[in-house]
Amino acid sequence: MARNEDQTRRDLIDPALAARGWGSDLIRVETTVGGSDIIGGRPRRRKGRTDYLLCLPAPDGGSPLPIAIIEAKKEEEGDALGLQQAQDYRRRFHVPFVFASNGHLYTEWGEDTRHIASHLPLAQFPTPDELRQRYEALRGISLSSPAAAPLLKTYKGGESSRWYFQDAAVRAALEAMATGQDRVLLTLPTGAGKTNIASQLLWKLATGGQLRRALFVCDRDELRTQAWSRLHGFFGDGAQIVTSSNPQANARVLVASYQTLNVDSDGEPQFWRENYPPDYFSHIIIDECHRSAWGKWSVVLRDNPNAVHIGLTATPRTIVGGHAGEPGRERDEQITAHNLRYFGEPVYEYSLVQGQEDGYLAASEVIRRTVDLDATAITRDDIVERSAKDYYTGRTIQPGDIDDQYDARRYEQALQLPDRVDAMCEDLFAMLLETGGPHQKAAIFCVRDTHATEVTLALNNIYEEWCKSTGQKPAEPYAFQCTGNPNLRPSAAELIPDFRGSKASHFVAVTVDLLSTGVDVPDLGNVVFFQYLNSPIEFYQRVGRGTRTGTPQGSKLLFRVYDYTNVTRLFGQPFEAREKPEDAGQPPAPDHDDPGTPGAGPTMIRVEGFDVEVQGAGRSIVVQRGGREALIPLEDYEAEIAAAVQDVVGDLDGLREVWADPQRRGDLFGAMEGGGASLRMLRQMRDQDDCDLYDVVAELTFKAPAKTRALRVAAFEAQEKPWLTSLAPDIKNTVLAMALEFGRGGIDELETATLFDTPAVRNAGGFRALNRHPEGAEAVLTGLKKRLLR
Template identity: 50%
Template sequence: MGRSEVETRTKLIDPALHARGWTEDLIRREETAGTIEIIDGRPRRRAKGRVDYTLRVKVAPDAQPVAVGLLEAKAEDLPPTHGLEQAKCYAMSKRLNVPFVFASNGHLFVEFDRFTGLTSAPRPLTAFPGPGELQARYEQGMGFRLDDDAAKPLVTPYKTGEGFRRYYQDAAIRAVMETIAKGENRALLTLATGAGKTFIAVNLLRRIADAGQLRRALFVCDRDELRTQATAAFRAVFGADAAPVAGGEPQKNARILIATYQTLDLASDEADANFLTAHYPEDYFSHIVIDECHRSAWGKWSEVLRRNPSAVQVGLTATPREIELTERSREAITDERISADNIRHFGEPVYEYDVGQGIDDGYLAACEIIRRDIFLGDKPSNERESGLDRPDLAGKVIRDAVTGRQLSEAETRDRYSAADFEAALLLPDRVEAMARDLFAHLLTTGGPEQKTIIFCARDRHADAVAIALNNLYAEWCQREGRARADPYAFKCTAASGGADYLADLKGAARHHFIATTVDLLTTGVDVPPVRNIVFFKYVRSPIAFHQMVGRGTRIDIPSGKLMFRVYDYTNATRLFGAEFLTRFIPAREPSEPPTPPDGPGEPIIEVEGFDVRINEAGRSILARMDGKTILLSIEAYKDRLAAKLVEEAPTLDAFRSTWIDRTTRAALLSRLPDEGRSASVVRSLEQMGDFDLFDVLAELGYGQAPRTRAERADAFSYKHDEWLRGLPADVAATIRALASQFARAGTDGLENPHVFQTPEVMQAGGLNALKSAGQPAEMLRETKTRMFTV
């Protein structure tokens, strides 16, 4: 058997690279955060993520190295082209934003050149291009030299070093700087919520400032909370040279200004931009960063760009640039126009990093989607059904929702669409049933005290949902004999001063668990502990939908949050489309005019007496497949995993043999969908936290009845009792103690180097006992072989 991937790196590739002039300061081993898996019902992060070789060049000893190449290393006995397609996918998607991609087995290498689109034939590593050659080819392809004045920010070091940035953040910053070095002054960055867009903006402007090319910069955001967050981030790097524009103070003594559209009088088409024009003359700013650049539909706010045509203009957005419209609603058409306007002004994104990539890398929380079907009597009330007609209201109690006056059927509309529910038509039976269903889900997924955001149709709906959930929680606490953690559910809308509760939603551990909102929490605001995003409202805007889902994507280490769930009661997740990132469709006129808004005098009615039933409509997850983020049903996801598993290990015996060896097991897992995360995802989705991944996969691929870790450990002890009794007493006791460690932590626990330091194993005899019986590694391998054959 040839060297493993790790051995190939250290014993073959590293020496060959060093011989070709690639010193350690020019090689950065980019390691991702590590995939997230669920153990014993709790999420945890694997110790190691994916490692990539990034090859960099420097124009001076103290200059910032500039990444130009990616090397994908594979095991010695694989062909040199084995990792090329994966690496090309990284290059073409600009994941690392480098033009040259290499794959090697330690003896031969192949190269893909993104500039030309050509792939080389295999060549010996002794012919690997050196730093000087790649720098010259990079400069030629880019159209500038790294020692050009325009490229100075690109070679200016990070102020606080490189240790705190992630690979894609560096790639995004470089993409903007490369654009500037080419002589262009507009750039669009598309990064998933939680990926650190503010971090990118701060470090981008810091390096430009340190290069002596920043005169004055403006960072524009949409809300006071976002301005506060951004101000803290900029001041941490720029100190007093960064200041918020608020309270009529233009802060002209600072170089970095952080303002909202509202402060600049740019919040709507009716705004007059007085503050902007009165305090900041044309071309006052040398650099402008527009946060959430999709937000205002290219209305009045774009005046700030028109007044500063010479400025470097950078747009930041969390919304995919390419949204496939699934319907021709007024909101969707508006979104389409916003996306087209963004691309028309900024051009195609210079860098993109979607939520699927973030989940895959372990930087964003994994996502499970739970769909629910709601039936009003015999009629489903989701988007697949058009609503309620006047005859559907027959026999129901109908009241004016404001005065309480009972109404006749004749006083109602002929028709109420599903989007009218809880807006023009209040349905208390539906609210109660949905709240009860959601509460039951919370009880089975960790308890009711989970940070949750529920998106509601209007302010009054948010009140009703909060009341229903508080009642359910109070009843549950009484049944369980627990003290209530009040306030539990609370309305968090603009009309209710909801911003005052954001700090409690973020930080409070014993109150403010469920926020019912309309649109206050749709964008930007960081609430990392949120574990559930719930759709009780109908959503027609793809942009708004992606922003709402983004409230759950952040990982929160203090609370242990590494995954989140989307509960979809209104078919909102249809807005993910056939693919999460899909082809952009140019704006066109709708075949039918959008439905006009309700007239101002129309009464809001409340109808009681519906028999409401809620059924499961399927579970899905976001998954990376063939370089794309797509929405897959759980069954389809499992089918793909099983097919790939059997392709790699055709029989249960072959799988067992592969699993026992740490190196071959790691290689197998890395070749499964989602780069090995899929097995852990299935364990989580199927609530198999008590099972080792061996049993999860053995059942999925080969139909073997799964055993829990405890059951497998117990079976090992009695089925191999004769073998154990034939060993010295201290050796047998040590192996039995190791089996108990398997019961607690599975294969990983059994192979943990510290397992011999646990009190139970040490008391039994520990590593010394195994040494007395021969090679400890061989004894451990025999133990694993027997463990997985019971």
């Protein structure tokens, strides 16, 4: 009988690698989070893995250097089958060589040859010395040189202190520096741990003898504090926050905002020039460099021409979405061009969708809503026949002070519409009630400060009415304004910690752009757009507030984007699986700070008396298509998954057979876009968290009614009595105990390494009991799975 993949690895590949000098210390199996399930109120991670990550040895107990991926397949497969999968891993893991093997032969591809060589004997697999020579020639680096020393230094806290893509980003940056590159750009999404990457990067530079003094620059005090907290864990008192009264000139790592450095204002940057002479720093890290390094504060870079300049950004370097010529789109294009011109191409990129598929970032569901009033302009006559007042004074507005018409880009900028605010807030509150209740963390992005005030008031009134009608005790505050208004009390700085940490209040933050970058709220479940945007960069920054995976980490699988202004078009060109009408009547999307027409009447006209209706425009999810994020309607995504499943399993009986086999089920996941992570996301979106993923797939693909795990256990106990009666008492009791474990967490509970250590299973007889069955423990367990899935 041909060996399966695990047996091929153990019996054929492992010995062959060892014979070629690849000891266990040079072979790493990297795991990814792979999504999480919530079992008994606690998250349980599901890990993906690479087969083999080959590393070069490091001297003096340093960190082995990853350089190659091997993707193993079972013995009866062709040796080249895994190469495509390995190529995908190559980019994510930042290694130059990839291999695939069936245990007898291997296929290889390298960045040096850029040629596929297949059907090579595994006994001739390259040795570590051979791959090192190829690596050094390709990269132009001698690993024994001082310039390469940081590459081989250990991480602060060990290898477990970083995720695989963070390691890849650090290595890519250090490789570039080792070749003399002094401008380095890293592009990773919000929530991917860019500050940890920066901290580990500086740590390796320091332990490698190349860090003299570093400056970490950000653009707000909140971000400065967050960065210092991480860096202080690495450098202790060697990392210090710069304040206007203390330049911390003797610190090893300085953390500063542009405002504190006095480099973002007009005139001579006196504080900067008095405290930091030219070339004072050996390394400068620009956080959120999408904000561009070519404004007034570029003096920081100009005064340190011999330092290594490192840019971190969460926004895409390729601008998609919006319309050519729009101000926001043009500004993004300029910033992107500046970044690429200054730093060069990113040395490493990791996408939002990849982070979601790996399970490090929460997936996003897009719920699109349309406001009928936004599809047509409001005219002077419309306003005159209604109650029109000056927003600030309450005086009556004369017709001559009113423009001919106002379109949606000027709503809440020049025209305040309380009926529209109420309708949108009522609709959003109804959506929250449908998706788990009002006590969810949400951030609403508004047009301007006055708009945020009106939305806050409206939401609190709606919430209070709901509390009265349901007999609930109101949370205080429920919705709160969180903007940069200096007269706001409590201030945003005082409110953000409660928004982040409180479980009993501060549920809805209503902002303009204060929360758009850097504010870490892991449990944020909803990002809401009442704000029109043209800028993909600004849009991505706002969406990024929802990507973190909760507290504890992994407890949040999904966040929702509520789109009332068609901003989600900025994810990229929408993918439409079938012909659909275009978004008719959608107004042009201005930036949030569009002031309207200068000098056109009073600052703000308040108009009441409009009938406003909000309607659904479909649910979508974000996927990776053509190398960028794209929006796809939920029903189309479900149809694609169903088609992929049917191609593999054929019918419901085939699905049951595949599902009971962990390896075949894994192969089935591999045939789906997003794999098992996509199914777990769909399960939550379909309100089927009490079901095993089998039922999600069976219903999607074969229209089989979904059953909860508890219902399947009850049906098993009732319908399988003849089989159970045929078993010895201790085997029967063990099987029943294992069935209850299925009820607790699904099919995966029957495949954990600790299944036979659970008290109920162990006390019933456990593995020893099952092993006494004539067909063995594995056969009994497989039979149990299939019967549970009937």
